[in-house]
Amino acid sequence: MLDFGSYKNKLSYAANPDLYCEEDLRLFNLFTADAIREAGLEGHPKAHKAFALAWRDGHAEGTRAVFYHLEDLAELLKD
Helix, strand or coil: CCCHHHHCCCCCCCCCHHHHHHHHHHHHHHHHHHHHHHCCCCCCCCHHHHHHHHHHHHHHHCHHHHHHHHHHHHHHHCC
16 A cells, blocks of 8 residues: 655755755656556556546545545556
């Protein structure tokens, strides 16, 4: 299972905005890859589209909601 707290940026934006944004992007990419793998969609041609839909519908509630949306979509994509 994913450790959703590990995808939170712990850097200070005020201290170094560029570094903060780089870390945010790194964490987003890490979460994307981990969520796709955990949902069983790694290598699926529609994995990133499913993630984009899950992100659209759940990101306001956090990474846990995104993952739950992705799991629902994964059920539709698997044989």
